[in-house]
Amino acid sequence: MPAIIEIDHLHYHPPSLAPDAPDILYDICLRIDGGAFIAIIGENGSGKTSLIKHINGLILPTKGLVRVDGIDTQDIEKRQRLHTLVGMVFQNPADQIVSSTVEEDVAFGLENANLPFDIIRERVTEQLAASELTSEAQRPPHLLSGGQIQRLALAGVLARHPKVILFDEPTSMLDPLSRKNFLDRIYALHNQGMTVIYVTHHMEETIHADQIVVLKDGRVARQGPPSEIFLNGNNLHEIGLEKPETVKLAEMFREFGWDIPPHNLTTADLMASLPEYKWEISNDFRNQAEAGHDPLVEIDNVHYSYLAGSPLEKKALTGVNLTIEKGNVHSLAGTNGSGKSTLLQHINGILRPARGHVKVADLVVEDLETPLKEIIKKVGLVFQNPETQFFEVFVGDEIAYGPKQFGMPDVKDRVRQVMSQLGLDFEAFKDRRLETLSGGEKRKVALASTLVLDQDLLLFDEPTAGMDPRARDDLLRLFQGLHEKGKSIVIASHRLDELAVVSKSISIMVGGKIDASGATWDILTDIDQMTEAGMEPPLSVLVGKSLMDKGWPLQRQDIITSNNLIQAISEVMK
């Protein structure tokens, strides 16, 4: 098949950047065939988004040439044609929706093409059905779930019948179930012949790609099919990336001498090649760690609705019961919309229950006489994407906001200390303007501005969303450090594999209620329950369970993280 996208010695250096600063993109050459599925990976700030924006002409090259289906992206005359050829789905679902109802948003791009009314209707109906949004046609987009908005964004793009679709980390805000559905949709499109350019942080999402392009500091660091990138390249960690979990496990299994064929990249492939247990079983049961009984947070039958009393009322919590022990790392797992964020906001008092009781230490949260500031003194909350909520201009002021509100002494020292804890140099950063920071630095400032208050209980809402693997590891280490200092931590997330590493106990939330609660190993190894709650069990659990079915004497505690699993296997292989 002939190349549909040709990128020739592309350099990009925006005029806003200092002339001596390095180029955002440096000498990129790529040829992409029609109908190909290309995944682009690289750490935050490596130039992924800038690269794909060149393909539909949102950014023009400083030097070099980008051609799509023979059209030079710099040719203004053919811009309209280029935008019809190439569609784009952005990272943040909400920012790309233009209209105030779902159906009209699908129509937007067709109106722009000046298509006649009946064709617009026809295509809108067709796309709404294909994206399972027909019943939402008249709803305002801001009331849809993240998964629905992202499907809507794709529907709006597909309605224009493009040949190429660019995806910029489209699943980073979605929960596992919506993510899987969205990915399936993309695979299906690819099978129908669509050219897909897919930027992502999730290595597992790239294993079905035809080619992976790895960017590092604006250059193509590596390029090849997934098997080549992940099976041969052993220094991926140096460029801020990691191998997919399946590949990591497969490699370690091979070290055990197991016969795992080299091209096994999918979970199903891996599971199919696990060996039977052939050693003698010794009775060596480990003791389970017993949790202490010193409740810090007690939540009793809590109900809450947003927009209560209005036509758009939405029930968020429908009778939550939960106890969180002091010094514990507890996780709330659940899909988007299951009530995790709302519950967290009840623990730090910015929402007060409409019905039910919340007690934090000795403070009664539902009692409006309990001052919010008293609760905040004990409980810190880091929101999802906290860097979107900055309200100061300079880094130092942003972090010092909390201590100033509480009239704490030695504000400067506190700020200095928390900044060094997070690896931000006080002198270098305190007077930097917030908007000049990189994504990772912003996230650190946001964390610092809560940690500076040194509360006993810390709540984190989807803390790893949108992070590259290296940043994610740093954060998980930070959690462990805080836990060792005796802090109690509650993490809300839909990434069970990450929660498995840090949390001692987990609650599963479904439809505004706690569906199950218990020790992490106990909850995570109940695969049916996980799946029913719309969650994806960690790969190590799937593999571990399947090994147990094959007679391996593993304990359920041993299989919740890959590291534990490997260690347990090596122990029982004697």
Place this chain on the structure above:
Amino acid sequence: MSSRFEFLGNTIVGQYIPRDSWFHKRDPRARLIGLSLLFLAVLFTPEIGGLLLGFIGILLIYWIAMLPVKSPWKSILRALPFILILAVLQIIFLRPDEADAVLWTVFGFTIAQSALMSAVMLVCRFIVLIWVINVFVMSISTSQMTAGLFHLLKPFEIIGFPVNDLTMVVQITLRYLPMLAQLAEKTAKAQASRGGDWDQKGFNPIKQAKRVLPLIVPLLVNSLKRAETMALAMESRGFNAGKQRSSFYSLTFTWGDMLFVSLSLVVFVVMILFRRLF
């Protein structure tokens, strides 16, 4: 209990309730014209009888369109303090005529019958206006509004009126309001979670105003950033302000629409000319 952080509930945009009613089936243009006529009539009718007629008309629409009557009451309760203050000012400062009957004299202020009447009129006028506005937001979706506007203004394109740009501006503004409300909510919560003073104790307008001020800059910055992304998203979906666009809505003005507009016009004329007619 509603939260003090629920800004979204307080914006009137996005309160549209889709219903399968005769009223909802009217052409958006007819609804826009009809409701605008009612709005103007309520604003300018000289007599309380005219207001009553307007109110009956509105109630009829609520009934036909199957809209909840709870919503306008909530809006009225929220606006009531301000309306009452206006009414009191009206009573105190409206100078009585020679022929006016003085009812009471309180602290040297004379309260005349005509002043009291006009204050009552003012309160009623505001209440009915809120009912009309609530029909607007509950029965015309923002997209119907922009489509209606687009088609109503279309004829003026001949004289060089930028209909495309204008409707796009209206559309994006309407899309932005709930987004701004959500942003304000997030920022306020972030401040409160770090010790910002958002506790609500009693009625303290100065404290409330002081609270809102720190929200304004982050809101502006954030909405500019979002506007940038949205502009890119629009461009990549082929939007070009100068180019001819078509519309998702093909509007057809039916006899039913004509009937609704005519009825509204009759009510309008009667309300405005109430004093001469009766």
